[in-house]
Each structure stands twice: as C-alpha cells, then as structure tokens.
Amino acid sequence: MNTTARHTLAVLVDNEAGVLSRVARLFSGKGYNIESLAVGTTDDPSVSRITIEVLADDKQINLLSNQLRKLICVHSVKALRPEHAIRRELVLIKVLAEDSVQRNEIIQVANIFRASIIDVSKSSLTLALIGDESKAEAIQNLLTEFGILELVRTGMVALERGQYTIDEQTKEKGEFDYGKNVL
Amino acid sequence: MNGAKILLECLIEQGVDTIFGYPGGTILNVYDELYSYGDRLRHILTAHEQGACHAADGYARSTGKVGVCFATSGPGATNLVTGIATACLDSSPIVCITCNVAVDLIGKDSFQEVDITGVTMPITKSNFLVRKVENLADTVREAFAVARSGRPGPVLIDIAKNVTAQQADFTPLPQREHAAYGRLHDLMKRYDFKPPEPDMDDIRTLAAMIRESEKPLVICGGGVVRARADAELTAFVHRIDAPTAVTVMGAGGIRGRDSLTTGMIGMHGSQASNIAVDHCDLLIAIGCRFSDRVALKPATFAKQAKIVQIDIDRAEINKNVETAHHIVGDAKQVLDLLTPLVPQLSHEAWKAEVFSHPTETHYDERPGCLTPGQVLNCIARLCPQDTIVSTDVGQHQMWAIQHFHFDYPGQLLTSGGFGTMGFGLGAAIGAQVSHPDKCVVHVTGDGGFRMNCNELATEQYYNLPIITVVFNNHTLGMVRQWQTLIYQQHYSQTTLDRGPDFVKLAEAYGLDGYRATDEASFEQALRTALERHRGTVIDCAIDMDEMVRPMVGGGSHITDFMIH
Numbered sequence: 001m002n003t004t005a006r007h008t009l010a011v012l013v014d015n016e017a018g019v020l021s022r023v024a025r026l027f028s029g030k031g032y033n034i035e036s037l038a039v040g041t042t043d044d045p046s047v048s049r050i051t052i053e054v055l056a057d058d059k060q061i062n063l064l065s066n067q068l069r070k071l072i073c074v075h076s077v078k079a080l081r082p083e084h085a086i087r088r089e090l091v092l093i094k095v096l097a098e099d100s101v102q103r104n105e106i107i108q109v110a111n112i113f114r115a116s117i118i119d120v121s122k123s124s125l126t127l128a129l130i131g132d133e134s135k136a137e138a139i140q141n142l143l144t145e146f147g148i149l150e151l152v153r154t155g156m157v158a159l160e161r162g163q164y165t166i167d168e169q170t171k172e173k174g175e176f177d178y179g180k181n182v183l
Numbered sequence: 184m185n186g187a188k189i190l191l192e193c194l195i196e197q198g199v200d201t202i203f204g205y206p207g208g209t210i211l212n213v214y215d216e217l218y219s220y221g222d223r224l225r226h227i228l229t230a231h232e233q234g235a236c237h238a239a240d241g242y243a244r245s246t247g248k249v250g251v252c253f254a255t256s257g258p259g260a261t262n263l264v265t266g267i268a269t270a271c272l273d274s275s276p277i278v279c280i281t282c283n284v285a286v287d288l289i290g291k292d293s294f295q296e297v298d299i300t301g302v303t304m305p306i307t308k309s310n311f312l313v314r315k316v317e318n319l320a321d322t323v324r325e326a327f328a329v330a331r332s333g334r335p336g337p338v339l340i341d342i343a344k345n346v347t348a349q350q351a352d353f354t355p356l357p358q359r360e361h362a363a364y365g366r367l368h369d370l371m372k373r374y375d376f377k378p379p380e381p382d383m384d385d386i387r388t389l390a391a392m393i394r395e396s397e398k399p400l401v402i403c404g405g406g407v408v409r410a411r412a413d414a415e416l417t418a419f420v421h422r423i424d425a426p427t428a429v430t431v432m433g434a435g436g437i438r439g440r441d442s443l444t445t446g447m448i449g450m451h452g453s454q455a456s457n458i459a460v461d462h463c464d465l466l467i468a469i470g471c472r473f474s475d476r477v478a479l480k481p482a483t484f485a486k487q488a489k490i491v492q493i494d495i496d497r498a499e500i501n502k503n504v505e506t507a508h509h510i511v512g513d514a515k516q517v518l519d520l521l522t523p524l525v526p527q528l529s530h531e532a533w534k535a536e537v538f539s540h541p542t543e544t545h546y547d548e549r550p551g552c553l554t555p556g557q558v559l560n561c562i563a564r565l566c567p568q569d570t571i572v573s574t575d576v577g578q579h580q581m582w583a584i585q586h587f588h589f590d591y592p593g594q595l596l597t598s599g600g601f602g603t604m605g606f607g608l609g610a611a612i613g614a615q616v617s618h619p620d621k622c623v624v625h626v627t628g629d630g631g632f633r634m635n636c637n638e639l640a641t642e643q644y645y646n647l648p649i650i651t652v653v654f655n656n657h658t659l660g661m662v663r664q665w666q667t668l669i670y671q672q673h674y675s676q677t678t679l680d681r682g683p684d685f686v687k688l689a690e691a692y693g694l695d696g697y698r699a700t701d702e703a704s705f706e707q708a709l710r711t712a713l714e715r716h717r718g719t720v721i722d723c724a725i726d727m728d729e730m731v732r733p734m735v736g737g738g739s740h741i742t743d744f745m746i747h
Binding site for chain 2: 018021022025029059062063066067069070071072075
C-alpha cells in the first residue's frame, strides 16, 4: 500500500502575491520534488487552483495534505486518485521538417494523436497536443527521429470524475477530517 | 489617525501591555507615536533584536498571552529570525512587528531593505506585508487571532514605512467582535479559531482501550503546557493510575513530585520513563509530537504498545510515529471529556515494575568542584517554590530539567525544539517583566551565556532581579560529551579556555557577581542575591568531564543506554 507513486494534489488558494511560493516551499521544505505544477484562476477570480504532481506514498500524501491545510492561504486540498480523476496537459512541440516528405510524415503522426498543427515554417512544424503523460511520451518518441527543436508542457491539470468537486472534500469524513481546518 | 497610531491602538485592543523592541530608521514613525503611549504600553528596550524576540517569547510562555516585539527593517528584522524559529518549534504565540522601507522603495535593494516575509515564511504560522494603511487594523487583528489560536505560534507583520505615516479611519472594536468584520470574518468561514471539537466516538474508543490496558503509560508533552491542562492531566492519570513520563516541553504539565511521574523521557530520559515506554501495552501521548529526541528510533518505539496520540494539530498525527488511534483536539478539552468516561483504575503491579527503576539521576560529588546536583538542589531549596526557571541549551538544560520539580505550566522556559543557545537571558527578562513578584532564575552554561550576555544591560536598566547561574565548565559540555562518547575524545573546537571573567562582566554591567567553587560558597552567593534582590551572576565551577546521564544515542532503541 505504501509504495511511491505519482500523486496529484489539487489545492485551492487565495489569488494573492506570495501564495505560490508558500505552497511550493512546503514541498521543498519537506524534501519533495514537484514533478508538475499548474496554476490558474478559477471561476471565482479571488481563488486560484494549483495542481501539483509529486512522487510520494499514500502516507506522505496524507501528511503533505495536512501540512498544506495549515496554510492560511489554502482553502482546500484534495488528493485526486488516478482512477477517479481526469488529468490533462497541453504540450507544444516544435519539430524539424526540412522537406515535404518529412512534413507529411509528421502531419500523419499528429493526426493519429489528434495533435493540431499550430505553426508552420519552411523548416519546422509546431504541434499542440492535449493528453496525459503517456500520450505525450508516445508522440515524443515518434517525433525524436525528425528532430525535436523545442518542447514545452503546461503541467498537468486535473478534475475529479462525476459530480463531485473539490469543495465536497470536507464532507467526505476521511481519517483526519472533522470540522473545519484549525490553525 | 496615522498608521503608527492605528497599530498601537490595535495592540491595546488585543490587551498588549508590554512590547520588547529596538528602534531604527523605518520604524521611527511607530516609535514617535509610542512616545505618547508610555502610560498604556510599556516598551522594554533590549540590547539586540534577538533578545527582544526571546523576551517576547519568554513573556508568552510564562503568561500564556501573546508576546509582542518590534524591530526595524533589514538587519533589525533578520536579527529576529532565530527568536522566531525558536518560538515556532515550541509553539509559542508571539507577534513580531517590523517596518520595511516605503512601498515605492521595496524591491530596489534600498538601504536596510530585506524581504523578511520571504525569509520567515517557513518559521511563522503566517506573515503579512502591509502595503496599504486601510489593511493595517484588519491585518493586526488577524495576526493576533492566528498566533493564539489552535496550535499557537509566531506571526510576523511587516509594515511599509509610508503606511505608518498615512492617514486612515479607525474604529476601535472589542476583541470578541473582531471575527465579525473584515479579513477575519472571511477567514472564519474556512478556519475555526476555537479548538476543534473532539470527536466523542474517538474519545469513547480511547476509554475502552484504557479499560482493557494492564500497563498504561501517559506522555505529557508541550501541548499540555500550552493548553494549561495540568489540573486535567493530573486528574486523568490518577483516575487511570498510569505512570506519566514528561518531555522537555511538557515539564510543569504535571507536578514534578507527583507520585505518578517517572521523570523525563527520551535521549536523557530517566530509566523508569524509557523502560516503561518499552514495556507498556498502551501509550497515551498528549500534546507530544514524538520528536527524534523523544522517540529516538520510531520503528521500535513502544513496540509492545498501542500508541494513542492526542494533539490539536492533525498534521502531527502519524507524522513521526505510527499510531493505533488518535484524537484531534485541545488537551484540556479532550481530558475533560475523557476522564469521566473511565472508572477509577488501579495498576499496582505495573507501577511497582516501572518505579523499580530510577526516576532521577544522582551525580557523585567531586572534590574542588560543584556538581550540577549541588547547584540545582541548592536553588530548589533556597528559592521560592514557584520560581520561574529559564535555561539555555546543553548539559545545564538537561540537568536543570532532571533536578527541578516543575509544578505548573510556564514555570520552565527552555528552547526544546529549536535548541537555541542564548535563549535563556532574553526569556528570563520576558518572564521577570511580566512576573515582577516572582523569583526568576536563569540557568545557563558558559557557552550559551557568552552568546547573548549583552542583555545584562537590559536586566540592569530595568532593575530586573534575575539570578543568572552559569554552569562554567570551560567547554561546550554537551558537544564535548558527544565527542567523548562518539568521536574518540577529539575535542575539536569545544574547549572554551578564554574570557570573560563572568564576575567582572556582571560588575561591568552594574550587576552583582559572585564566584562559587563549592556548595558553601554557592549557597552564600545565592542567599546574598535573594536578599539583595538585584540582578546577579553566579559563576559556578563545574567539572569539564561531568556528563548528563543517562544517555541513549540518537536513532538508538530507547532502552539502549550508552551511559546510565
């Protein structure tokens, strides 16, 4: 049960200066490397949502979540289990394409992965792909032979499947959860 | 009114009567207003900002109220850092107020500018940078609420200099109404500032576990002291008739001479405490986070026992030691609910087993030297029973905790978690200022005292009759002890064969100084100090090779004593 795996934490925080560094330093301070990080505002402009992926075991995730809940800027924390969550990230890849043969082959690969071509030049193609890390890794492997000039990923964002939301979290009486957070 | 005045009005709202601090360029507006607040706010000017921070901490620990300190920007602010970390690790409620450069100078590497909110992020419960005067009152109210609520801790407010000069409307509000307005009101939707309501099912489960147990042991941790739950703990342990081990931070959580206390637990714990942990079948840890100085080796800690953790901070549950059951709540509240649910129990055989091992250490006399026991027993004999004792960190700290019988929360002021040498004198100043009628003894070593002895100036100026007892063994004793036992007697950079002459130093600061080389001369010096009721330093000659006993090595099983 306590094996290290990639976990996804969704964290709702105040949309204020310094909040990201408070959250991020908690991970570094406790000795964890953040594998992926994505931040953006939510439907409420005063609240941002941070999606963090980290390598840890279940117990460590529990401890990290409890530490995060002690930060005043944190509204709620939810560890999203892979089987109950949809996870997506956007990957932009610029590939070398110096002739039409190469260009066509790359376009074929892009079509198979439902990646869109968002920029073309005489010697390059830029692809945009939405997916989880296995999809990104697969297309990366195929494109390597053409020559990847640049690659950028947004970091994973995730939502729970079904009607549940992050705000429901406190109602699900878990091991540590009764009542509101206490400082 | 201007920001500086709003700040001071907000402090008065919070019931603050004393501020420890040190002025400087950016905080001048605040000190200018303070000039006319002398009748309502007492300002204690220390020799160094670190001393101010430790004094605020000592004030907080000894009174249970929030301690307050002021410092200017840049070096003033960074000098607070060690004090803030000390308060953080020991969950002591302090509010540090610093002023930064004006908003339009922030980020330009201005004179005496530092990003102190960034620096103190990991060592505060929360911190704030106030850039607008309209936010000032709200922020101060939030800061105090955060510092004292739940698991207490330090909070820092950094105020841009121009904010202290700007004008804004200010409506005074009684403290109980703060939660109804502003930022606190919003925050209350997400956080409880009251202790969490303990879960009754969890408490009933523990009551059932207690009834089934034949060998229960209780650990009294710092949470009992912070919650001032000494009466509740005493009632509880006598109800279930369980031996009770005390951590460094838990000292005073139960009377030191109570028939059920087994003394200190952990690295320098008594044999009774450590062996009881190893043999018990139920371990109830109250307000204790199982630090590496207590649990030592988590994998084998209390291996025959079901471990139950009672803590106000749910992030502490299962952090260091895996528990079988836990209750999230305030120690006082949980014990009040728990005690009536258990019948009067009796564990004579178990107690006989535990108390067959020594609960205290006896140190042999050495000719030509004072022993730690002689010094401490003499202090205990001559000083009033409610004497407040502050310590620095090292051998003298462990000796003091082993020998004194602390009777109430806030009687011992010591840096348990952070282990800050130089904490003692500042803390003693905070305690003496807030308890003018009590005797305050500052127990220190020659290493720790040398670090922050500059605060003798503060002690003298404010006529604080603190008695400083220096365990002078001319070495960093605890480090030397490790070098003796673990590092093949390589005494690398630990021998302190150097000045100053502590008696002359005391005299230079206008205090009394005495030297004691045997029990009679120490007793004479202490009697004189108590009679004269003046700040005093007593320099005690302690043998360099005296060790703290017993000792279990770091990471070792709790009964694997290196020395007994």
